[in-house]
Amino acid sequence: MTDRLLLIDGMNLLFQMFFGMPARIIGKNGKPVQGVLGFVAATLKIMRMVEPTHVIVIFDGEHENARTQIDEAYKANRPDLSEADESENPFAQIDYVYRALDQMGLVHCETQTCEADDMIASYVKAHKGETDIVISSFDSDFFQLIEPGVRVLRYRGNHSTFWDDAYLMEKYGIRGCQYVDHKCLTGDTADNIRGIDGIGPKTATNLICRFGDLDAMLLNLEEIERQRLRDAISSGVERLERNRRLITMDDGVKLPYAYEALRYENTLMTSNEVMKAIGLF
Secondary structure, three states, X not given: OOOEEEEEEHHHHHXXXXXXXXXXXXXXXXXXXXXXXXXXXXXXHHHHHHOOOEEEEEEOOOOXXXXXXXXXXXXXXXXXXXXXXXXXXXXXXXXXXXXXXXXHOOEEXXXXXXXXXXXHHHXXXXXXXXXXXXXXXXXXXXXXXXXXXXXXXXXXXXXXXXXXXXXXXXXXXXXXXXXXXXXXXXXXXXXXXXOOOOOOHHHHHHHHHHHXXXXXXXXXXXXXXXXXXXXXXXXXXXXXXXHXXXXXXXXXXXXXXXXXXXXXXXXXXOHHHHHHHOOOX
């Protein structure tokens, strides 16, 4: 069997499941556990879809985000859950998620100095070409890592999709290596990154396809016929450079586990079995 490395964006999946479950579920401990149950069920389904030989689940740790030094507005739109009631706070269930992952035999870790995105990008850089790689996350930033042998799984149950270069081209008209430049132009409301005024996805695609990349576009601004568009880009050069620093993942992060330590022996349990094993059902 060909090796396949599965990299799961843990916090992204936890938030998706916590806020996406149809109803609050109370566990044996008398506390809400819908986030844990959703996470476990989704992880098991993802494993069946991907059939990995190696797996790691990476979570964002509690530490200062270096990207806020580039732009203090970065992710400033995210709600502060520190004072939220545990029934409204996915972090209140994370210890049980870790226990569930241990029960399932899956390696997991929290980042200490970087974002989970950066560590995932570093695993991709370290092992692409020697193994098939699947990144499981709903965060579109991972599209920048797409290339032959590297895909992104956007998990949505029976409506899940695998994104490769062909699918990205079909949906956005660009390749993975052009995604950062595309997003620099459009911005990202999820991360509170402002793009260039008047540039939406279609205009960004047209510009990137015409010039090839952001640098070539900036060197040939005079070729852009629309005066308003040319002026908007010209006045936003500093913002574009800042956006590129915010959006580009750091793939030079030290990896906490060697590749062989991530080997997974297929002993899939059911969701109920896992929840009972960690004392929630």
